[in-house]
Amino acid sequence: MANRLASATSPYLLQHADNPVDWWEWGEDAFAEAKRRDVPVLLSIGYAACHWCHVMAHESFENDQTAAFMNAHFVNIKVDREERPDLDAIYMSATQAMTGHGGWPMTCVLDHDGLPFFAGTYFPPQPRQGQPAFGQVLAFLADAWVNRRDDVRGAAEALRDHLNRSVSAAAPVTPSELDAARDLLVREFDARAKGFGGAPKFPPSMVLEFLRLRGAHGDALAAQMLEQTCEAMARGGMFDQLGGGFARYSVDADWVVPHFEKMLYDNAQLLAVYARLGTPLGDRVARQTADFMLRELGTDEGALASSLDADSEGVEGKFYAWTPAELVDVLGGDGRWAATTFGVTASGTFEHGSSVLQLRDDVDADRLDRVRRTLAEAREQRVRPARDDKVVAGWNGLAISGLVAAAHALTEPRYLEAARRIADFLLGTHLVDGRLRRVSRDGRVGAPAAVLDDLGCLAAGLLDLAAATDSAEYLDAARALLDDALARFRADDGGFFDTAADAESLITRPRDSADNASPSGLSATVNALITMTALTGDPGYEDAATQALATTHEVLTRAPRFAGWSLxxxxxxxxxxxxxxxxxxxxxxxxxxxxxxxxRFGGPIAVGAPGRSVLPVLAERGAPAAPSAFVCRGRVCDLPVTDPRQLGVR
Known part of the structure; x- marks a missing residue:
């Protein structure tokens, strides 16, 4: 018998619709029920492509005995973190404060005001490696609620104070601090395996764009770090050597074995990075990534779905891994060559003797293409990973920017047309009474309001598209989003909250200037404001960007790896x-x-025909006799050039 989640729009919530747990969606009704019964709220947050979310669901939420205890002693709420990033941000901060770490699945237990007094992540069904069983945790919390209510209140109030702590003072970012941030990135660079940090190793998409800008200004070491990291990621197992596109991260420090889920936000950002790289490998990876996004994430409505699971048939990576015998079975005489080419070994680089495909060296391109096609066709006979087909506004905004960059870099009009389709869908479906909504599914818009990163990322994508297509319509739509951000999301110090002033009242109003897997709302919005000034000449947007950027000073100077887009x-x-x-x-x-x-410059690049342009940035250039590039910096313009080799030369 289905529970209350059967009517949800989120594919993640629908995965739990047949659980014996009496799940509720987040809302006032659930808290009213908890108050009526005088029981705490158990909040479980995850997402559809999360491997350990699936594991905990199978082990605990599908277990009748566990579910019965949960139903008797708690009101249980399921939240899709991708649908409600505001809730995820608040309760992740609480989880990290209480445990020193975070991740998904996230489990928080709340009082009737929504204040957490317990938090954790994955709990096993039986005690394991010093970790208590989920059932033990539930029994402890149920007893504490009944017999130690004062302790519960004290823990909740302590968390309230932590979550409402003041933000750091704002300060302008100086050129010397940009130099210092670059130097800190150099010290944190993994010179052996490339990238930053150890295992697990994540794609540093936004930091790479900062390195690209520095490299364009003659910083050879920044350019080297960019190119080496891009090559290491593209040749390792994190990049799908058959179908294109990147997995979420590498579980090891050497980019060999990925965590196999594929997220739109990762691929959208990396598409832009590789398109701007300017190397044969960059062009190949950009094309394969764009094609993957359109082929495997495209929806019937013209937008892009959120993610692909790591698992198929309940096994992580089963769709993607190969053994030498399987290669020979599919390829015959090319099987041994393929095993050598893709690093498929007898002992395996992954699990159960299987290997993830890598491509560490360049080989015969024609033979490689033939082998790739054959293996890809054979792989299609396997059970594919599930797809989370909800459309997230901000992530599709990132995809618009990535596709525009790929269209320019590869002279591929179909990528530009795909970007148009995404933009037209979002503007036609996700804008409701002039306000942006965050998600939709099957063409039906969901209830959650957009958060700041939706407005910032979509505005940035629309501005890139407006510049590429000489469109006043997309420019005006981006302007409306940025004006809304300035009106409803801005803080007194010039920074931004992640939720609107008139959004649902929660235990705190989230505000985070640090980038994570995707740009923070603030950094995305600041970049869009800068672009708006570049395209319109309106200094008000640049002033707003400068004030907001000053509020990121602490994270930018102390932890630049988590401030790439602010850099x-x-x-x-x-x-x-x-x-x-x-x-x-x-x-x-x-x-x-x-x-x-x-x-050379990154973007946006305004492109138009002489005498027929709509955007002022193009129309005011006149009608040159030959295609010409016009570059202005700080309201001072260079002479137009017709020779690409002269671009950027002063």
Missing amino acids: VAAQRLADGPEQVAVVGEPGADRDELVRTALR
Whole structure:
């Protein structure tokens, strides 16, 4: 018998609709029921592509005995963190404060005001390696609620004080501090395996864009770190050597074995990074990643789905891993060559003697393409990982930017058309009474309001698209989103909250300037504000960006690995911001100017035809006789150039 989640729009919640747990969705009704019964609330937060979320669901939430105890002693709420990032941010902060770490599945137990007095992540069904069983935890908490209520209240109030602590003082980011951030990144760089940090190792997408900007200004070491990290990620197991696209992260420090879930936000950002790289490997990876996104994440409505699971048939990585015998079975005489080429060994690099495909060296391109196609066709006969097909506004905004960059870098019009389809869907479906909604599924918009990163990432994507297509419609839509962010999300110190002033009242109003797997709402919005100034010349948006960026000073200077997109914004402000327009009739000469400008300046690159442009940044350039690039920095313009080799030369 289905529980209350049967009517949810989130695929993650629907995965739990047949649990014997009497799940509720987040809302006032659930808390009213907890108060009526005088029981605490058990809040479980996860997402559809989360491997350990599936494990805990199978072990505990599908267990009749465990479910019966949960139903008797708690009101149980399930939340999709991708649908409600505001709730996830609040309770993740609580979990990290109480345990020193975080992750998903996340388990918090709350009082009737929503204050947590216990938090943790995954709990096994039986005690394991010093970790208590989930049932033991439940029994302890139920007893504490009944017999030690004062202790519960004390823990909850302590967490309230922690969650409402004041933010750091704002301070301008100076050029010397940008240099110091770059130097700290150099010290934290893994010179052996490339990238940053140890296992697990995550793609540093936003930091790579900062390194690209520094490299464009002549910083050879920054350019080297960028190129080496991009090559290591693309040649390792985190990149799908058959189907394209990147997995979430590498479980080891050497980029060999991925955690196999594929997320839209990772691939959208990495698509832009590789498109701007300007190398044959960068072009290949950008094309394969864009094709993966459109092929495997595309929805019938023209947008992109959120993710692919790590598991198939209940086994992580089963869809992607190979043994030497399987390669020979599929490829015949090419099987041994493929095993050597892709690093598939007799002992295996993954589990149960299987290996994740890597491509550490360049080989015969024709033979490689033939083998890839054959293996990809054979892999399609396997059970595919499940797909979370909800559409998230902010992540699709990142995808618009990535696809525009790929269209410019690869001169591929179908990527630009795909970006248009995404934008048109979001503007037609996710805007309700002038306000952006965060998610939709099957063309039906969900109830959760957009958070700041939705507005910032979508505005940035729309601005990239407006520049690439000379469209006043997309420019105006981006302007409306940024004006809404300034009106409803701005803090008194010039920074931003992650939720609107008129959003649902929670135990605290989340505000985070640090980037994580995707840009923070603040850093995304700041970059979009800078771009708006570049395209319109309106200094008010640049002033707002400068004030907001000052509130990131502490994280930017102390932990630059977690402030990559703020570093990009600070570098852009220090550089101008730069305004780049390419005017000319369509053709190879204009395409080459656009491609070079993309890799030199990053974007957005405004592109239009002489005498027929709509955007002021293009129309005011006149009608040059040959395709020409116009570059302005800090409201000072260079002479137009027709030779791509002269772009950026002063």
